[in-house]
Amino acid sequence: MTQRGTLDIVNLKKTFNVNGNTTPVLENINLKVKQGEFVSIIGPSGCGKTTLLRLVIGLENSYEGQILLDGKRINGPGLDRGVVFQDHRLLPWLTVERNVGLGLEGKRNGNGVNKQIVEAHLKLVGLQGFEKVYPAQLSGGMAQRAAIARALVNQPELLLLDEPLGALDALTRMYMQLELEKIWQREADVTMIMITHDVEEAIYLSDKVVIMSSRPGTIKKIIRVELPRPRDRASYDFMKLKEEILEEFQLHAENVFSYAI
């Protein structure tokens, strides 16, 4: 019996047909994610990380190998997975409250119950008081919080985040990383998988950082991050880990820790 919120990817292969040619996008992907884990997938653009996430969401179909959620093969989207897109994708014609409640509409919980769930999630992301506001009136960071609340409202087993903070400015982004960590800690049994291209963000948030390389997209390395939380971005261990990951992309600076006297 597998635990709720366990993702198993076994020998995954995905090809795209472009003008009659089959191009491999993902090859030989093997990944195990345990319940409650925070996993980041990082890699150069075009490495197929978004395709990988879209396969897990169920927006892309037809693949070879296995993608198993709690031992069951993923075929199409489902409410057991919540999704946060890079562009928040809140419906502009619905208030924040209604946007967050979108996933509950099909459930006959009775209005009161749904309202309470929405309220609780708005509180979780720090958006109380913004119930009746339209997305156009929110800042980028606030819109993304609402999107996170919307994705969590169905109590998904997996929360899938596709560069959720990618469109935010540097300061808002750091602040949102703190918030995301808090949310992850409060929703302890929700497994989170995040695509990012920000190495620091990946180390700050993740238990595991999956490094991908491109053409075809494969997993190059999986690095466990065992630093205590909350993590200090300026600490030696943090920096060392960052170097280690950057090295994978051949982006590391030589002798970062040398002294100039």
Next chain:
Amino acid sequence: MDVNKVVLKLRGLALPLALLAVWWIITKNEWVSAVFLPPPETVAATCVKLLLKGKIFVDLNESITKVAQGFLIGITAGFVLGTAMGLSSTIEKLFGPLFNAVRQVPILGWIPILILIFGLTELAKIIFIALGAFYPMTLNTFDGCRQLKKEYLEVARVFEFNKPRLLWRFILPSALPSILSGIRVSMSEAWMLVIGAEIFFKTRGGLGDMMWEAKSKVQMDIVFITILIIGLIGFILNHVMKILENRLLRWRSSN
């Protein structure tokens, strides 16, 4: 109240007032015969007389009722066809070419056929007006239903929305701006056509009839008054639609 704001609001009145002044100067100096261009004060006096007599309200009511009927039939049909074509490419392929071909026939071109089939009846007038409202409504609704971005469709898929909920929560709201401007265009189209209908279908009653009759009696002041009323009502209808649009599309503004 801010003085600047008042000035800004009244800015639109400047040109009509200037025209009124020119009109007055022309008639005052008798540059044009009063038969063709009655002075403003005569028109105003006739207007008061007509309002007191009350028949004008009967005509007005007649025209508005006709417009309302034709307009409602036209936009309902347009909404249904536009939505159906917007949602299903099969329906679009089936009805699209015919619709686009028939659309090329000017509305006035339908008058002979309508008269031959329905005679000079109220029904003919209503169909005529409905036809005018139908085209812009269909086109705008169809366009609107195609507006939904792929990204939002993915959101609907992630939340496992079924077809009716997809329509209600995603497609129609995203089409709403387009649908509302369709309604607005249809409404002014219908209002313009009712005058034509009353003239061409030669039935008693209505502003068009009133205008035509005044024309045959060379009562230029009454012709003027009907023109003013027609313009004024068109303006009011347009304005009401704009207010409605702003209310329903509040979500688009960012303040």
